[in-house]
Amino acid sequence: MRSDARDNRAKIVAAAIDIIEQQGTMASLNEIAKRAGIGPGTLYRHFPTRDELLAEVLVAWVARVEAAADATVITSKSDLVDWLDRLALVSNEYRGLAASIAAVADDADSPLQSAHSATLRANDRVFAQGRAIGLFEGPVDAGTVGRLVTGVAMVTEQAALSAEQTRAMLEVVLDGLLVRAASSVQS
Amino acid sequence: MRSDARDNRAKIVAAAIDIIEQQGTMASLNEIAKRAGIGPGTLYRHFPTRDELLAEVLVAWVARVEAAADATVITSKSDLVDWLDRLALVSNEYRGLAASIAAVADDADSPLQSAHSATLRANDRVFAQGRAIGLFEGPVDAGTVGRLVTGVAMVTEQAALSAEQTRAMLEVVLDGLLVRAASSVQS
DNA sequence: ACCTGAACACCGTTCAAGT
DNA sequence: ACCTGAACACCGTTCAAGT
Numbered sequence: 127m128r129s130d131a132r133d134n135r136a137k138i139v140a141a142a143i144d145i146i147e148q149q150g151t152m153a154s155l156n157e158i159a160k161r162a163g164i165g166p167g168t169l170y171r172h173f174p175t176r177d178e179l180l181a182e183v184l185v186a187w188v189a190r191v192e193a194a195a196d197a198t199v200i201t202s203k204s205d206l207v208d209w210l211d212r213l214a215l216v217s218n219e220y221r222g223l224a225a226s227i228a229a230v231a232d233d234a235d236s237p238l239q240s241a242h243s244a245t246l247r248a249n250d251r252v253f254a255q256g257r258a259i260g261l262f263e264g265p266v267d268a269g270t271v272g273r274l275v276t277g278v279a280m281v282t283e284q285a286a287l288s289a290e291q292t293r294a295m296l297e298v299v300l301d302g303l304l305v306r307a308a309s310s311v312q313s
Numbered sequence: 314m315r316s317d318a319r320d321n322r323a324k325i326v327a328a329a330i331d332i333i334e335q336q337g338t339m340a341s342l343n344e345i346a347k348r349a350g351i352g353p354g355t356l357y358r359h360f361p362t363r364d365e366l367l368a369e370v371l372v373a374w375v376a377r378v379e380a381a382a383d384a385t386v387i388t389s390k391s392d393l394v395d396w397l398d399r400l401a402l403v404s405n406e407y408r409g410l411a412a413s414i415a416a417v418a419d420d421a422d423s424p425l426q427s428a429h430s431a432t433l434r435a436n437d438r439v440f441a442q443g444r445a446i447g448l449f450e451g452p453v454d455a456g457t458v459g460r461l462v463t464g465v466a467m468v469t470e471q472a473a474l475s476a477e478q479t480r481a482m483l484e485v486v487l488d489g490l491l492v493r494a495a496s497s498v499q500s
Numbered sequence: 501a502c503c504t505g506a507a508c509a510c511c512g513t514t515c516a517a518g519t
Numbered sequence: 520a521c522c523t524g525a526a527c528a529c530c531g532t533t534c535a536a537g538t
Binding site: 167 | 501502503504505
Binding site: 342353363 | 510511512513514515
């Protein structure tokens with residue numbers, strides 16, 4: 127890789143982080159190119175699809191999601207709600223992010239796959255803690271949980287819901303999960 | 314209203330129904346105008362915003378939602394899941410519909426408000442049946458239910474989920490609602 | 501090998517000019 | 520009073536021409 131190419135690539139990613147932070151995952155690629163000080167063709171040369179660029183922008187995000195899961199200690203049911211809440215929040219860290227990741231759920235070859243599977247794994251680990259301390263016993267389908275949280279994140283963004291409205295949904299979701307997994311703790 | 318104006322309005326709505334059925338709520342307005350055989354300016358004269366046009370397209374849809382609620386008889390918990398399933402399906406009748414309606418949730422003056430409140434009322438009536446036959450006793454927040462179903466509908470579309478995956482989410486949601494409303498029926 | 505930027509076919513939206 | 524359709528500022532995307 128030539129040094130000017132390497133420089134340009136870095137400039138594109140920096141500009142993308144900047145602009146996607148402000149405008150969301152659907153931000154104009156031409157605008158990102160302009161902000162990076164390069165021609166649109168150069169952006170396409172380095173990132174033939176929007177998702178490839180987005181994947182690069184999300185590298186730090188994925189790390190943060192995994193760190194959040196690692197830092198989470200579950201000692202009660204409300205800790206699990208807190209976790210789901212945090213996950214929904216993080217899924218909306220950039221506008222359109224939840225939708226961008228959801229759109230890729232069944233495409234194993236997508237450059238965004240690591241972002242998608244990172245949230246699944248994070249969820250899995252946290253729920254494993256819940257099981258370990260006896261909050262429930264039966265199986266909890268990680269896919270269903272992930273999809274529910276994504277759905278909650280998507281409405282939250284689209285309808286500009288308050289934190290309380292979002293949490294109310296997640297409490298319902300968690301209660302549903304716990305009943306179905308034969309929770310030993312009620313209410 | 315002049316007769317040519319009335320004709321044009323009807324042609325626009327017919328074209329909009331056609332094209333929105335195929336392409337979803339975000340279909341190109343210029344394309345709708347072209348299909349209607351009129352200039353784009355004429356479309357904007359009759360429908361200054363996309364939502365005003367969409368509201369017209371949804372008149373029949375709203376009637377169908379209310380008819381569906383009227384035709385629904387709840388005799389068991391699984392009937393309620395069936396209802397939620399039906400509501401999610403109907404929310405995705407046009408691509409982008411769930412999102413279009415959600416975006417308008419807190420705007421009482423939106424032309425789409427009748428579409429939004431129709432789903433809320435429909436839900437309310439069906440859940441009232443559930444309460445009447447003793448499936449639960451406590452209050453169920455219609456807003457929370459509506460948002461959850463919308464969220465489920467949105468992920469379903471975005472991630473191209475199967476009917477089974479969607480239903481799995483709705484079963485969790487309903488169980489959560491019932492626990493929180495002090496259900497007298499378990500599993 | 502890589503970059504530029506004009507060009508293409510589209511958007512939504514407006515508005516002078518027509519009838 | 521209503522309609523037309525060219526025009527504007529934008530998209531995403533491509534590709535000849537440059538270095």
